[in-house]
Amino acid sequence: MADIAFLLLIFFLAATTMDSDTGLMRQLPAIPDPNVPQDVNKINDRNILEVKVNKDNLLLVEGQLTQFNQLREIAHNFILNPNDEPSMPEKEVVNIPYFGNVAVTKAVISLQNDIGTKYGVYIAVQNELIAARAKLRDDVARQEFGIAYEKLDEDRKAAVDDYYKVPISEAEPKRIGE
Amino acid sequence: MARFVKTGTKTVKAISTSSLPDIVFMILFFFMAVTTMRETDVMVTVRIPDATEGKVLEKKSLASFIYIGEPLEAFQALYGNEPKIQLNDSFKELADIQDFIAQEREQLNEADKTKMLVVLKIDRDTRMGVVTDVKQALRRASALKIMYANTNVDKITSVY
Numbered sequence: 001m002a003d004i005a006f007l008l009l010i011f012f013l014a015a016t017t018m019d020s021d022t023g024l025m026r027q028l029p030a031i032p033d034p035n036v037p038q039d040v041n042k043i044n045d046r047n048i049l050e051v052k053v054n055k056d057n058l059l060l061v062e063g064q065l066t067q068f069n070q071l072r073e074i075a076h077n078f079i080l081n082p083n084d085e086p087s088m089p090e091k092e093v094v095n096i097p098y099f100g101n102v103a104v105t106k107a108v109i110s111l112q113n114d115i116g117t118k119y120g121v122y123i124a125v126q127n128e129l130i131a132a133r134a135k136l137r138d139d140v141a142r143q144e145f146g147i148a149y150e151k152l153d154e155d156r157k158a159a160v161d162d163y164y165k166v167p168i169s170e171a172e173p174k175r176i177g178e
Numbered sequence: 179m180a181r182f183v184k185t186g187t188k189t190v191k192a193i194s195t196s197s198l199p200d201i202v203f204m205i206l207f208f209f210m211a212v213t214t215m216r217e218t219d220v221m222v223t224v225r226i227p228d229a230t231e232g233k234v235l236e237k238k239s240l241a242s243f244i245y246i247g248e249p250l251e252a253f254q255a256l257y258g259n260e261p262k263i264q265l266n267d268s269f270k271e272l273a274d275i276q277d278f279i280a281q282e283r284e285q286l287n288e289a290d291k292t293k294m295l296v297v298l299k300i301d302r303d304t305r306m307g308v309v310t311d312v313k314q315a316l317r318r319a320s321a322l323k324i325m326y327a328n329t330n331v332d333k334i335t336s337v338y
Contacts, residue, residue, distance in 0.1 A: 002195070005202035012206065016213035021241075021297060022232035023325035031317050113306045120227040120302030122309075123326055124334055127229040134231060170313075 024126060029169070047089045049078045049109045053125055055116030071125065075132035079107045079166050098159045099144065109168045129168050136164050214238060220299075222247035222264050227302040228335075229328040240295050241325075242282040244275070246308060247301030261304045263312065272311055279319040299327045 051071070052060040059066045061074055081088040089107035096102060109129055113122050134149070137160050141149040145156060152160065224247045235241060245264040249257045253269075262269045265278045283291055296316060300309060316324060 001199040002202055005199050005206055009202060009206045009209065012209045012213065015216060016209065017216050018213045021235040021238070021325075021327055022330050023235065023297060023327040024229060024231060025233055025323075025325050028313060028317050028322040028324055030320065030322060113310075115305060115307035115310065117306040118302065119300050119304040119306060119309055122306055123227040123229055123302070123328060126326070127231050127328075127334065130231045 024123065024130060026126075026170075043108055044090065044106075046087055047106045047108055049075065049107065050112070051109060051125065051129065052112045053114065053117045053121055055114040057118050057121040059125065068124065068128070071128045072132045072135075075109065075129050076135065078109075079105055079133065079136055079164065081105060081107075094162075096159050096162045098156060099163060102163065104163060105166070107166050109166060110171055111168060112171045126168070133164060133166050133168070136166075137161065140164065218243065218245075218264075218267055220245055220264070221253055221267075221269065222249055222262060222301070224299050224301050225303075226299055226327045226329055228331045229326075230331060230334060232328045232330045233325075235295075235297065235325065237293075237295075240286065240290055240293050241297045242279070242294070242321075243297050243299060244278075244312065245299045246304055246312065261301065261308050263308075272315055275312065275315040276319045279316065279321045283321075293323070294321060295323045295325055296321050297325045297327050 050060075050062050054060065059068055059071065061071065066074065078088060081091070084091070089105050091103040091105050093101055094104050096104070111126060111129065138149040140163055141147065141152055141156070141160050144160075145152060149157065149160060222245050224245055246261055248254075248259050249262050249269070257269055263272065263275070264270065265274060270278065279296070283294055286294060298309075298312070313324070316322070
């Protein structure tokens with residue numbers, strides 16, 4: 001009996017894997033329909049944080065050469081805009097369930113890369129941006145509900161997501177000098 | 179001086195093995211429950227990047243995998259060492275992605291078709307040109323939910 005069980009055990013050890021996959025979830029934009037007129041309402045320049053990574057893997061934030069480890073803080077400050085500076089994102093009062101009428105930031109992060117950018121760097125940059133947003137969402141969840149964002153139920157999560165929407169858009173790829 | 183005196187005749191009894199099958203079966207069931215079948219043999223070198231914000235893939239049945247990286251050494255004579263796209267068990271071209279997605283979608287239930295997820299396992303040294311092309315192909319195939327596979331770490335130490 002034990003022999004048979006051992007045999008099966010060894011078979012399962014060889015034929016299966018235990019690794020669970022982890023990754024950054026993203027939603028790609030749909031291909032715009034050429035027959036439908038494009039939304040002409042351009043996003044105000046002050047609401048966009050422009051992040052570019054060039055072919056030498058250098059990071060450019062709003063046109064400024066930036067160190068990688070500063071990115072999270074810059075994104076954090078940009079979304080929060082604590083002093084309501086006119087050069088930083090505007091806020092709009094909207095009604096959100098659980099929160100009522102609150103001033104919500106209209107910030108958008110735009111991430112652009114070159115064809116020569118290394119994938120690892122691209123992911124690291126994206127990770128920093130997602131982390132900055134996740135931190136703010138977690139803060140507001142703790143403040144409002146007293147528990148971590150991860151532990152909220154779906155409805156409350158959606159409400160917090162609405163509070164800090166901050167889409168991270170991957171710009172339409174541009175092909176330069178191919 | 180202390181003396182060790184043998185008192186009586188003690189014989190060591192053999193340990194009973196009658197519970198061994200139970201134990202082995204227990205381990206077997208544990209492995210059957212926590213592991214999943216290996217589905218594809220990866221033929222490219224994929225060192226997936228580090229990140230701190232990765233979420234666990236919960237429903238593996240909804241996921242399709244795309245691997246991108248340098249072919250393993252055994253395949254390099256045939257396919258060169260430029261990053262290649264691997265779908266299922268073979269190297270494919272960009273144009274094949276649309277068919278691949280359609281085929282994968284066909285295998286899902288009607289209810290799950292909208293929840294389909296494409297997991298991109300891409301080597302960290304790959305250039306973004308290939309990745310962007312794949313992303314565009316996925317958009318054309320309207321497989322919009324994607325996941326960039328990464329290993330979770332506490333802190334990203336170096337990106338270059």
